[in-house]
Amino acid sequence: MKNITAVFIAIIVNCFSIYTAIAQDKNSVLVPLPSVDDFTKGENGWAFGLGVGIEYETAYEGSDEFGLEVQPAGAVQWRNGDHIYYFAGEAFGWRGLLSDNWLLDALVGFEEGRAESDSDEGRLNGLGEQEEAFELVLQARRSFTSDWRYWLVGRLVTGDEGNLGLFGAGRRFGHQTDGTGSEINVVVVVHDSEYANKGFGINKSQSANSGLKETNLSGGLRSIGIDYNYRHNINDNWQIFGEALFEYFSSEVRNSPIARSNYETEVGIGVIYIF
Template sequence: MIKAVLQTATFLGAISCFGLVNATETRTPLVPLPSVVDFTDGDGWGVGLGLGVEYETAYEGSDEFELEVDPAGGVQWRTGDHLFFWAGEAIGWRTLARDAWLIQASVGYEEGREEGDSEDGRLDGLGESSSGAAMLLEVRYALAENWRYFLDGRVSAGEIGTLGIFGAGTCLACQPDGTGWEIGAAATFHDGKLANRDFGVNTRQSIDSGLPETDVDSGYRSTGVNVNYRNYLNKNWQIFGEALYEVYGSDVSDSPISRNDYEAEIGVGFIYVF
């Protein structure tokens, strides 16, 4: 996976070398971070539509990988330092406070795992895991001018359980229009409900699947690194790339559902900004 990430970096870097970077007028995003999408130009409506292709782990803990095509983009409306958005299965609001605090709140839908997610039959007998709405609260704090370094904290809570993510990141060669490279590292923690949704095996599931009954404690889940890239090919077309590598803690990797002790994904896509 690390090799794949490096290959993607080389590919996207090659695009930059051929003069496709900054081929448009400078936009004014809420914050100049590639991972915080802003299709507006100051105030008013912003719309972006596109597609992304991801090569990723088939499900949490899987040793199978799949290629998936997903829609990308969203609809946004901005007034000053407030931005309201709809993207995929989430709607939300984010705001910039005192030039150093980025606060975001959103509501989305988290889909559960299905037995068919494993083509090798590794999930047979486990049934479908729960799905449901989840609320996300995220706070970022800039440690340097232009968000060169920042701290990041996120908490997602809902019907399926609670997940906390705490990390830090840096923006490399980032431009005022929100393009460039962003690299982050974070540790994640889950409650018992979410832990057992993803990695636990109850009595009924144990009987049906043949896997040993497993109860996963709340607490530390994983540590990971992520890379985001975003750039404009011209006034309207935008290219983006992302990669994630996450290593599970011992409680998670010891689960019979975990066939790997890591999760990984890599993706690239294009968005047309109206």
């Protein structure tokens, strides 16, 4: 009888341990998406992640020149329940899980400018310098399942130099619920005329200085794109991540003299240490 009781108690303890592990895994991140970094490990308070990434990407929007660039990675985060406030690079932001199926994100940051020297072949000569510009980014994701297997995403980027909108759908792969694994998103991107001309327009002065045809774009479809995100925990502190992006421009953008290529692409990989 004592042996049976001991076995019964052991089974209960093991089941409770398994349940606890599952619960901790489920609640360790705000949402189980590799594209949403969460260094808090499910605990309220401060969390830090510091690392570095290497990106192989086009030199500027529409360029047919490619190069490697080293970028810092990670963030400082503060969690309070289902809300995370963070500082990453030049951006301050907040993201919150308002229900099991809604994730909202808002950040204030700066859009990277463009310099004539970004083109090693001189294809931006005469177009002048574009300084960093303030921008506000608002994003919402709506999951169709409690485990965030499928979702819709919408994003608005607005600032000093126009507005851009993104709409798409995504899918998560793997059975992990700790923010690791991989995901893919397919999106449609639109912009207003001000945003379009910031990247691909050529005014009269720029045309005279560069010899390129004067170009004025209207608002509308900018591109269709696909992006892939990957994240893996090596151990409790070290994490690797990767991303691949492909964006195919609309016919109006492709007709701009600045668009030396019909697409933009980027591949990156990096490592982060979580304190």
